[in-house]
Amino acid sequence: MRVMKFGGTSVGNAVAIDRTARIIADAYRGDGRLVAVVSAMSGVTNQLIAAAQAAAEGDEQAAARLQQELVERHRGAAAELIPTAARLEATVSRLTELATRCARLVESVHVLRDLSPRAQDWIVSFGERMSAVLIAAVLEERGIPAVPVDSDKVIVTDDHFGSANPLLDETRARAEAILVPLLEAGKLPVVTGFFGATPKGAVTTLGRGGSDFSASILAHALDADEVWIWTDVDGVMTADPRLVPSARTLPAISFAEATELAYFGAKVIHPRTMQPAAERGIPIWIKNTFNPEHPGTRIGPDTSSNGSVVKAITAIPGVSVITVEGSGFLSVADVTARVFETVGRTGVNVFMVFQASSQHSLGFVVRRTDASKVLRALEREFELDLLKGRVARLWEEPGMAIVAVVGxxxxxxxxxxxxxxGTLGQHRINIVAIAQGSSELNISFVIREDEVARAVPAIHDAFGLGGSAGERSAGS
Known part of the structure; x- marks a missing residue:
């Protein structure tokens, strides 16, 4: 049994949905036991967030405008793909009902002038809800017994709104109660990606790109044989081909390598996707909806040789280095504990940490957009120490990027x-900071953002990772 996930570009318009429906139908006819997980149509999640934010800021027309736009876009795709009048009418009716429910929530945000994380999660879930109804109807039109299933009835999470964590045992029980009977009856569940719900039923989202994560969670719950992530690229690549035209698709990598690449900027798969599948040894395939004949990349328990100790190079631009410099009057251990306790309270993600105890300084890397928030928190925490000279200074170095070499x-x-x-030195690229993971799977370093376009191709070439023109892909 397989779980197949389709991203926003794979369901972005009528042409893409037609292609996706053919892939699902072929897989169902060949296997019979299949769960499809779908994202919202491309751009819809951003549209929902923008409308909710506008409503919170006082836009009286945000809800009505959103409702009209959602209905028109989904109805337009349905009209192209569902020629049977009765099925089209029923589908449009369900889509309209969902858009109306969503608009009511946005209107309540306008009335309250408040967009809480809980309210936002509920609102943005409607993109996937509408997508699942549309795709299931298209499949039914083609003779496939598809059933849309809202994932808040199946995936159980904690209450960390915006980036919830799955409760896998509870999810397994729900999957056995809801999805297994459908599969045993020969049905094809079309499950909404991206969101779940707390045990009390409050809708939560799994983070941006969380539909990948949803598919892995469901595969874990159903003991699936494989997960197939259908996207708009041929697989995991040795580098971003926009930086390295000779980058090629990797035929196979390990869960650990994929996790490192996702964490350090590779956008082809959600960083948390690997954990549920890896726990049960379920392989994940990255496949291209627009080039389904390509073999893609297999992510599994073991790595494979590609003739190099390094598999891929990736980068995270748009980061800042925050440094806390002591004067020697505070212990390094004390400063470290207080720094990370303070940063932890902000909820900001730290990508890298580095320390020079002889200079009593501690540095770490965060998104540039989070840097001011972190600095303010640290300035409050160390206010007295700064006044008394126990901490020399706190400062930010913006305009940086992390480059990770993984394998x-x-x-x-x-x-x-x-x-x-040595390669960076030959190209006269200065290194701001260095870190190596304890697993020895990656070497990461910080350089100026404007040096990335030189650094990544240089390292890629140094390890001979380039492929032939036929192996190159148009995405990353």
């Missing part, structure tokens, strides 16, 4: 770091 073959292989940093 399981790096473990125990001497000379990899030397080749990486």
């Amino acid at each position: 399981a073959g790096m473990r125990g292989t001497p000379g990899v770091a030397g080749r990486v940093f």
Whole structure:
């Protein structure tokens, strides 16, 4: 049994939905036991968030405008794909009902002038709800017994709105109660991605790109044989082809390598997707909806050799380095504990940490958009220490980027770091900070953002990762 997930571009318009429906129908006819997980149509999630924010800021027309736009877009796609008048009418009726419910929620935000994380999660879930209804109807039109299923009835999470964590045991029980009977009856569940609900039924989202995560959670709950993530690229690549035209698709990587790449900026898969599948050893395939014949990339328990100890290079631009410099009057341990307790309270994600105890300084990397929030929190925490000179200064270095060199073959292989940093030195690229993961799966370093376009291709070439023109892809 397979779980197949389709992203926003795979269901972005009538042409894309037609292609996706053919892939699902072919897989169902070949297997018979299949769960499809769908994202919202491309751009709809952003549209829902923008409307909710506008309503909170006093826009009286935001709800009505959103309702009209949602109905028109989904109805237009339905009209192109569902020729049977009765089915089209029933589908449009269900889509209109969902758009009306969503608009009422947005109107309540306008009345209250408040958009809480809980309210936003509920509102943005309607993109996937409408997409699932539309795609299930298109499949029914083609003779496939598809049933739309809202994932807040199946995926159980904690109450961390905006980036919820799944409760896997509870989700397994729900999946066995709701999805297994459908599968045993020969039905094809079309499940909404991206969201779940707390045990009390409050809708939560799994973070942007969370439909990948949803598919992995459901695969774990159903003991699926495989997860197929259908997107708009051929698989995981050795580098971003916009930076490295010779980048090629990797045929296979490990869960650990994929996790590192996703964490350090590779957008082809959600960073948390690997954990539920890896726990049960379920392989994940990355496939291209627009090039379904391409074999894609298999993510599994083991790595594979590609002739290099390094598998891929990725980058996160738009980061800042925050440094806390002590004067020697505070212990390093005390400063470290207080820094990360303070940063933890802000909820900001820290990508890298580095420390020079001889200089009593501690540095870490955050998104540039989070830097001012972190600095304000640290200034409050160390206000007295700054006044008394126990902490010398706190400062931000903006305009930075993290570059990560990833590969399981790096473990125990001497000379990899030397080749990486030797290559950067040859190209006169200055390194601001360095960190290596304890797993030895990656070497990460910070450079100026404007140096990324030189650094990534140089390292890619140094490790011979380039492929032939036929292996190149148009996305990353």
